[in-house]
Amino acid sequence: MRVTILGNNSALPAFGRHPTAQTVTVYGEVLLFDCGEGTQMQMQRYGVKWKNFNHVFISHMHGDHYFGLPGLINSMSLLGRTAPLHLYGPATLQPILDLILQAANTILKYDLHFHPLPEEATMIADTQAFTVTSFPVQHGIECHGFVVEMKTRGRRILPEKCSEYGIAPEDFEPLKQGMDHVLPDGTVVKNEWVTDVGPRPRKYAYCTDTLYTETILPFISGADMIYHESTYLNDDREKAEARFHSTAAQAAAMALKAGAGQLLLGHFSSKYKELDAFREEAAAIFPNVIVSVQGEAYDL
Ligand SMILES: [Zn+2]
Numbered sequence: 001m002r003v004t005i006l007g008n009n010s011a012l013p014a015f016g017r018h019p020t021a022q023t024v025t026v027y028g029e030v031l032l033f034d035c036g037e038g039t040q041m042q043m044q045r046y047g048v049k050w051k052n053f054n055h056v057f058i059s060h061m062h063g064d065h066y067f068g069l070p071g072l073i074n075s076m077s078l079l080g081r082t083a084p085l086h087l088y089g090p091a092t093l094q095p096i097l098d099l100i101l102q103a104a105n106t107i108l109k110y111d112l113h114f115h116p117l118p119e120e121a122t123m124i125a126d127t128q129a130f131t132v133t134s135f136p137v138q139h140g141i142e143c144h145g146f147v148v149e150m151k152t153r154g155r156r157i158l159p160e161k162c163s164e165y166g167i168a169p170e171d172f173e174p175l176k177q178g179m180d181h182v183l184p185d186g187t188v189v190k191n192e193w194v195t196d197v198g199p200r201p202r203k204y205a206y207c208t209d210t211l212y213t214e215t216i217l218p219f220i221s222g223a224d225m226i227y228h229e230s231t232y233l234n235d236d237r238e239k240a241e242a243r244f245h246s247t248a249a250q251a252a253a254m255a256l257k258a259g260a261g262q263l264l265l266g267h268f269s270s271k272y273k274e275l276d277a278f279r280e281e282a283a284a285i286f287p288n289v290i291v292s293v294q295g296e297a298y299d300l
């Protein structure tokens, strides 16, 4: 599982940092979380491929989280996309997109399936590779966090070992389930000779934009990595609260209480050019913190 930051600034772009967007790659499938202005250009810049890109999640209706969506949707049609795209967001997103498409007399070449996000915490996507659960956060308007959980894929095939024993790829599935393989001459190939332990399923939590609120702990606890917004530093904690945002120290306190493996900070206010103080304030509470850098990818 890999998180790639396409934009990590708050409402205004500043110092080369774009508004919020990030991808989460699970078994090669790319999920997009939020789509701030310029996201399609950021995807090009950082080599995000549109093959295996089928799910977009929008946390809330502040423009820095979805103003890039009409452009992305339109470009994929112009580039000949035919695979359906699943879009999850607040119910008010759908009529806005419909109006934009209707006003331009645009008929997309692919099916855009819109899934309004339920108020309560709900599993909204369930595929062979992953699940995504949305949950409410506190941001003054309807706003959702998301948890992505990988599914196990059984044992990992060692292709070279399999070929040594003459086991063909069409016989891999029972091996992934842990079964031994019997060759045509009756020889038994032990499972552990040709497979290894599969990857441990990972859990990623995406929490933006939100006040510090412990109501989200049941959903994010035990995550291998938590992305938590940290719009401000401690000096501005009153401003953070008044604007329904969090500080770096609050994000760290949340990661600590959630028993997270790592904390990834983002959604920085445009007032900050240098971000070192975000790491310092957070690390005093939760040492395993990363100040996200646009264009960087983080493996879980
Ligand atoms: Zn925002």
Ligand SMILES: [Zn+2]
Pocket: 060, 062, 139, 209
């Ligand atoms: Zn917001």
